[in-house]
Every structure is written in structure tokens, then in C-alpha cells.
Amino acid sequence: MDLIYASTRNAEEKVTASQAILKGLAGEGGLFVPTAIPALDIDLDDLAKMTYQETAYAVMSRFLTDFTEEELKNCINAAYDSKFDTEEIAPLVSADGAYYLELFHGSTIAFKDMALSILPHLLITAARKNQVKNDIVILTATSGDTGKAALAGFADVKGTKIIVFYPKHGVSPIQEKQMVTQKGENTFVVGINGNFDQAQTGVKKMFSDAKLAKVMDAAGYQFSSANSINIGRLVPQIVYYVYAYAKLYANGEIKKGEKINVVVPTGNFGNILAAFYAKNMGLPIAKLICASNENRVLYDFFSTGTYDKNREFILTSSPSMDILISSNLERLIYRIAGNDAAKNEAFMKALSSEGKYEITAEMKEQLKDFYGNYTTEAETAEVIKDLYEKTGYVIDTHTAVAAGVYHKYLKETNDTDTKTVIASTASPYKFTRSVMDAIDKEKYDSMTDFELVDELSRISNVKVPQAIEDIRSAKVLHDTVCEVDEMESVVKKFLNI
Ligand SMILES: *Cc1c(COP(=O)(O)O)cnc(C)c1O
Secondary structure: OOOOEEEOOOOOOEEOHHHHHHHOOOHHHOOEEEOOOOOOOOOHHHHOOOOHHHHHHHHHHHHOOOOOHHHHHHHHHHHOOOOOOOOOOOOEEEEOOEEEEEOOOOOOOEOHHHHHOOHHHHHHHHHHHOOOOOEEEEEEEOOOHHHHHHHHHHOOOOOEEEEEEEEOOOOOHHHHHHHHOOOOOOEEEEEEEOOHHHHHHHHHHHHOOHHHHHHHHHOOEEEEEOOOOOHHHHHHHHHHHHHHHHHHHHOOOOOOOOOEEEEEEOOOOHHHHHHHHHHHHOOOEEEEEEEEOOOOHHHHHHHHOEEEOOOOOOOOOOHHHOOOOOOOHHHHHHHHOOOOHHHHHHHHHHHHHHOEEEOOHHHHHOOOOEEEEEOOHHHHHHHHHHHHHHHOOOOOHHHHHHHHHHHHHHHHHOOOOOOEEEEEOEOHHHHHHHHHHHHHHHHHOOOOHHHHHHHHHHHHOOOOOHHHHHHHOOOOOOOEEEEHHHHHHHHHHHHOO
16 A cells, blocks of 8 residues: 655645655645655664665655656666765764764765755656656755755756756855856756745745646646655655664674664754654664754754744854754654644744744653754864864864764763764865864965865865866856845746746
């Protein structure tokens, strides 16, 4: 029997996995969630022998039950191939008492590649399965990394177009250069004069605009989403937690069934939700440690039970986590509200009208597996510098936020016995300026971005990734900039409708 996906805002809306992937967002702004979390009923000794691709099939086939074995294996093999610069796909590096799960070996050197290299294949397969005739228009808001990863995934994929909105002044120079140099007839990149939340809200509004959907349909188009609200992004992210656990076991670092902690640098709450789903499948995870930067809305939520986005939006050196509305948290809220769409909808309505909501004590009780904390800008820089000086290992700013929170967790709990995996979400090459400033600001201040790249390679002994080499000389191909309230007209212009 197929696993069914339900909307977090409407108990009546139920679809299969392929339909959920195709739609991206449910009606009334809801998100699709699996009505049950399948069990990871595979012996760990078997998992320990599996390649990344085999692990991906083992995990994803349990969620995407209306895909045939052949369809799913084709998607997996097309995604996790030589686009990644290591056969392991997601290697584990041990440094200073923790395991860094490097999720940045794909074509855009950030963890978004883990899901966005497979999403286009899942989407095209889902369209075929559901007899869709329209072209799919991927509409995406990005805080920097999703945009490039989605562009790379969808560029020149037949039957698709992709439009990416990013905050013009809220991404790193390398992130921006990566996006505006994107090739592909079907790619469109727009800077908005606003922040990520405004970009995301604008995109969500277009998704739920029935009139716009009609106009699109008449012109032979329909929207879908590559944002982490698409279940087709969430499911592939569960894979690497299972893979990491199996690798730790295979390497003799943990015993069968031994619980590990997972630390995740969090923005939109997609990555950590995937870890939560992995735990619910039966993976032995003790604490889910949710790390925030100075935009500490999630830390406040976990400590008080009140989610309150009414606060200053802070631009930090970990821009992919500069988010005040963590969209995927809705999936957790729905669950701890007893899978009750009406209750969840009331919270989300309060969030959109008052900017906040407070969960009940009963709901808060179910968050015991989570630990939240945050790392300041100064602490983030210190973490990078200390780890480098101690071990020679260089991490990016987002990963450093996670490592900083892990240190606070250890200090508070003394839980030094539990082996801990830190999700390392970006290559330091993606945030070279901030990383090198952290190590020695005075020395590196006067260097250009690409001089810093070469210097980073020298001090870390890590080869400059292809993704960085590619943009050294690439031409700018996208220069559209618009106001927040012009997003819809820009989309219409691109599509000639
Ligand atoms: C997107 C991103 C995050 C945040 O992940 P979420 O799934 O949105 O919580 C963290 N680090 C990097 C480098 C990212 O690109």
C-alpha cells in the first residue's frame, strides 16, 4: 500500500509521494507530510556495507512508495555521480572530538546539492507518472545556497524553467557570482531589494494565487517548488544521517544501537527535520541539536515555547541561516499538535497575522529530544580560528555556528560520552572572506576574493573545488533586480504571459 502524504493545513488533502513532489506546496499554504514514518527495518550490518547510492535507495524507497524500483534507482544514479568530487558522496571527518559530516562535495559546494541534485529527476519522473502536460516552472527563494544548487540541478532540463529570487544585499559575493553566471536557456535569476523572508513570502504568495495558476495553465505552465518545503528535498536529506551512522558503525566508532547526537546549523529547519525523521525511522539518535546564528528565533522557541519573528533581522557571516520564518518547523508543529491540521493552521494564522504563536505545555513536552542554542558572530570566528589552530581543519561559518553550539551543549550537559555528528553544510571556499578573516583578519584584509581562495588552499591543504575555479572567469548572464512587490510581474515577463 502506498504511503500517503497529507497537508498540514487541511485534513482532506491527501496525495501520493509523486503528487506531493509535483505540487511542492499543498493548498492554503500547507506542507505535505507523510502520514506515517516508515521503519528502517534493515540490519545495521547490511547498511554498513552499502554505498551512498544503495543507502539512498534503502531510505527513499520507504518514503516514495509510488515510484518503481527502476524509476527511483535511475533518479539516484543520475544524481549521485561524478558531479560529486568524492565517491563517498558525504565523507565523515573526525576533528577535535566530533565527526564532521561533509555535505558539500557536490557541484555547488553546499549541502543543498545533497537534495537538489536529485529533485529535478524526481520531479520529471513524477510529472511523467501523473500525465502532466504543462512545463514545470520552478519558483525559488534563496538565502544563497538553494538558488545555485537548484539552478545547477535544473539547467537545461527539458520541460522545466527555473526562476530564482535572492536578497540582492544578503548573500556572499561568491554565492552571488555563482548564481548570476548560471548558464542554461531555462534559467532566470533575480536580485530583490529585500531580505530572504520577503523573497520567500513573495514566492509562497504566487504559489497560492489561484488566478495566477489559471493564467499559467492557459499558457502551458505550472509552478513547483525547489525550496525545502518540497518533500522531494526532505526525503533525500534523511539518507545521509543513516549513511553517517552506518559508517561510524562500519569503522568501529560505535556499537550497534549506540545513540549518537546530531548537530545541525539551522535556517529553514529542513536539514534538522530530516534528522528528526531519521530518528523516527528508528536510527539511534539521542539529541537533535539545533544551532542558530544571531537570528536566534529557534533557540528562543525551544527555550520558551513561543515562536516570535517580531525582531530585527540580522545579516550575519552565515547568510544561509539568516531566516526568521523557518518554514519546515510547521511540519514539526503539526506533528506535536497530534497531526491536527486545524490546530496547526491556527498557529500558522497567528504567525502570519501577529508574527508569533505559543505552543501548549503538552506540545512542548514532545520537544525533549531537541536542544537549541545559538552562536554569536564573534564566537563563530573564534570557533573557526581555534579549530584551525588546533587541528589544521578549516570549516565554514555555518558549520562553525554548529560547532559553537555543540561546545555550549557540552558545557551545559557534560554529555561527552555520546559520539556526535556535526552537519558540515558548506565548503569554507564558499565563504572564503569570512573564514579567512576569522583566522587572521589583519593579514588577509587587503587580499582579493580569489587571492584568498588560493591562500585558503595553501593553509588548509585542500584543493580549490571545481565550482570555484569555474567562476573565476565566468561572465555575468543575469542582472535583473526588482522590488519585493514586483516579483509577480517579473515572473510574467520571463514567461511571456
Ligand atoms: C541552507 C543552509 C543551511 C540551513 O539549512 P536548513 O535546512 O534551511 O535549516 C545551513 N547551512 C548552509 C550552508 C545552507 O546552505
